[in-house]
Amino acid sequence: MMNMIDETTPIPATEMDQLGEWLTEDCKSRGMEETIRAFLGEPFGRWMDFLADSPSGVDGPEGARGLSRSDILAIAVALERAMSVRDALLVSIVAGEDRSPRGFLMDFMTNPMHPDNSRRLEEILKDSFRNVSATPDDARCDSGVTMMFDIIEMVPERYQVQPLAVISYVLWWMGDERAMLCALRALALDEDCSLAAIVCSAVHRHIGPAWTSET
Template identity: 65%
Template sequence: MKTIDEPMPICEAEMERLEDQLVEDCKSLGMAESIRDFLQEPFSEWMDELADESSGGDDSSPECRLSRNGAGALAIAMQQTMAVRDALLVSIIVDERRSSRDFLMGFMANPTLPGNTRHLEESLNGSFRDASRKPDTKRCDNGVNMMFDIIGMVPERYHVQPLAIISYVLWWMGDERAMLCAMRALALDENCSLAAIICSAAHRHIGPAWAEET
């Protein structure tokens, strides 16, 4: 029996209904407005949990950090647009001083705006190339644990992008398990480019600048 801290998994039919509704809203209202409405509460929940110093880090704890609705919405949005996946990844490895939640929401809603694209690329490149930018272990643990929460609540076909994000964060932290998560993502979807990049980097022993210097 599930406890109050363990939300019931979301069935395929429920996920499909939510996904169909998002697609219809995008057609009638436009992507920007629909993504904002769909992710307003889940993304706020996500960002609050990322910054929570009291959560994460204890793999033995059964407590889920994301609500059932939040997990389902984020999984669907990641599958619908890579902008959501990329924004969630950046939110884990870059703190809110460099990439605010307002910017990240704006990127998810309007990823093609030149200013949004440039800022996101600078955030990712900076974390990779700047040796002074070391992982915030607590924030990374919170993000990885929430991605595992999502995987635990949604059908398998929605696991690809969460696994790809986990693989990137683990690689960035210097964790050898990054390759395993990337390979699992590729087993589910051989076209997952982020997972392929991490597999290649891990195989060639390429890491972020902070790890190379240490």
């Protein structure tokens, strides 16, 4: 009888490392655009669906809010290997699909150096920071943070760094004092995590997005 992997079983580092090496090699041989679209297409679609509205009838790990073990594996590996994936997932939480459609976010993940893609992502982030009317969608942010924590619970420490950094940014953007704790945890795991360092600096200097009235 074939053994089935429990959806709640933590993912071992060896499995993640092997998949990460395959992803890197496939990007080299087939190109980043084709590889990332094939690798993340379905997991990213479910990620976006849940941010908008929790999907019904989806089996996943206990508390994984719609993401299956294979979704978590793919997203965590991609987060660790490609900063464009981290940035796109971050924007998907703070900006909403009306301002950052999933088609654009996939384009950015697969081709972040294209001037149109990089400029548009920068403009979305700047607007969320500078526009006083750009207030958080609490339900969307909570869903994104929850899914990131679900990823953290399933993966080894090395793969927790970028999810923690994303969580710290989202919490900072929401005006949540726990942002610093998550950023410090990310830096404890990887002192070179730039996003976590940015959040730490912003919190320390009492800098927040425009809607919080901090400058």
